[in-house]
Amino acid sequence: xxxLFLTGSLVATLFFVSCSSDDDQAIxxxxxxxPVTYKFIRGSESTVxxxxxxxxxxxxxxxxxxxxxxxxxxxVSLLAMFNHxxxxxxxxxxxxNASDKNLRSKTAVSYDYFGTNATESAQIKATFDGYISSQTxxxxxxxxxxxxxxxxxxxxxxxxxxxxxxxxxEYSQAFAKSLLGALIADQMLxxxxxxxxxxxxxxxxxxxxxxTEENKPYTTMxxxxxxxxxxxxxTSANPENPNLTIGEDDKFLNEYVGAVNGNADFATIxxxxxxxxxxxxxxxxxxxxxxxxxxxxxxxxxxxxxxxARGIFYLQIGKNQIVDGNREGAFxxxxxxxxxxxxxxxxxxxxxxxxxxxxxxxxxLLNMLMNSSDNGYWxxxxxxxxxxxxxxxxxFNFTVAQAASND
Numbered sequence: 001x002x003x004l005f006l007t008g009s010l011v012a013t014l015f016f017v018s019c020s021s022d023d024d025q026a027i028x029x030x031x032x033x034x035p036v037t038y039k040f041i042r043g044s045e046s047t048v049x050x051x052x053x054x055x056x057x058x059x060x061x062x063x064x065x066x067x068x069x070x071x072x073x074x075x076v077s078l079l080a081m082f083n084h085x086x087x088x089x090x091x092x093x094x095x096x097n098a099s100d101k102n103l104r105s106k107t108a109v110s111y112d113y114f115g116t117n118a119t120e121s122a123q124i125k126a127t128f129d130g131y132i133s134s135q136t137x138x139x140x141x142x143x144x145x146x147x148x149x150x151x152x153x154x155x156x157x158x159x160x161x162x163x164x165x166x167x168x169x170e171y172s173q174a175f176a177k178s179l180l181g182a183l184i185a186d187q188m189l190x191x192x193x194x195x196x197x198x199x200x201x202x203x204x205x206x207x208x209x210x211x212t213e214e215n216k217p218y219t220t221m222x223x224x225x226x227x228x229x230x231x232x233x234x235t236s237a238n239p240e241n242p243n244l245t246i247g248e249d250d251k252f253l254n255e256y257v258g259a260v261n262g263n264a265d266f267a268t269i270x271x272x273x274x275x276x277x278x279x280x281x282x283x284x285x286x287x288x289x290x291x292x293x294x295x296x297x298x299x300x301x302x303x304x305x306x307x308x309a310r311g312i313f314y315l316q317i318g319k320n321q322i323v324d325g326n327r328e329g330a331f332x333x334x335x336x337x338x339x340x341x342x343x344x345x346x347x348x349x350x351x352x353x354x355x356x357x358x359x360x361x362x363x364x365l366l367n368m369l370m371n372s373s374d375n376g377y378w379x380x381x382x383x384x385x386x387x388x389x390x391x392x393x394x395x396f397n398f399t400v401a402q403a404a405s406n407d
Contacts, residue, residue, distance in 0.1 A: 030288040034279035047218040050230025067172035075136035110190035135171040149375040167376025170335035177339020186346040192228035193296040297350040304347035309403040311340030316404035
């Protein structure tokens, strides 16, 4: 994919007077320049709001953690966390319990990918139900047993104890990394940044005229963009300047943008994503929808790159551990890789606005990981791991070696 990121020289050709106020952010021939931080004000009020995204990130973290809480977790309680209903005592945080938000309702429901594809949406939700039922029905009863090919249980991984299926898969990792794609990336890339969603109904007309949502300081279009922003930066220590702690603020997309950014071959990716979010939001204020859509394309390309690059990284970590004679030690990295491969379904080609990977392509890669032998990761070959890695990298402008690097 070719980057549409506006370089400093291009940005210099645009003009933007002030970022202190939405009303005061002057429109000069509808041209914009990204503000220094993600701070937007109308009158005396901030127009930035993404509370729902923060809530879901926190819910996702606690749900994934509960996969190995053998003392209190049951299949019923995990399913309740995934499909939380307002007022139910599913979480340790009372504010999460009070919330009417949940994970299941936002999983695989983006407008662009699943608006007319309810069948696949239901299949994806069933996958997450399956992670939960498999963990509680296969792994829980065997948690004190040593795992072996075909038998779920525990394995030693250095000073850690891991809990795996009979094929070596950690369902907790598969759940968390798959959710990174099916909820977080899908909602960001294919829903809130969708031109159809941003421009739905009277959104563009209302944004042009500064008409805000009832009793809110923001227009609907501004809010939709902010909700996409919240899925990456919703738990940041400083949401107005989140790259100060990128990689440290959650265990989902934020962590892996930071991790990939730490690779010298991707060392600008965190800045590129954040700059595109800032500039796109400023473009909405300036009513320049061409620039807005260019920035959405950049975000789609870069976030898709993060998902693929990190998946390859874990595949290659696992391969190297197998080569070093530490096959069981490879299972954790390979389980993370499984979730990232699953998440490829929700990545997006920024040039054609179509999925980078079809469901059939993703299913083929997952089948290679789990079913190339009778016992999954217990018998998977390094050649298979390389083949999956190469198939992923082929869709991008980077190599397996680049994605696998720790430098």
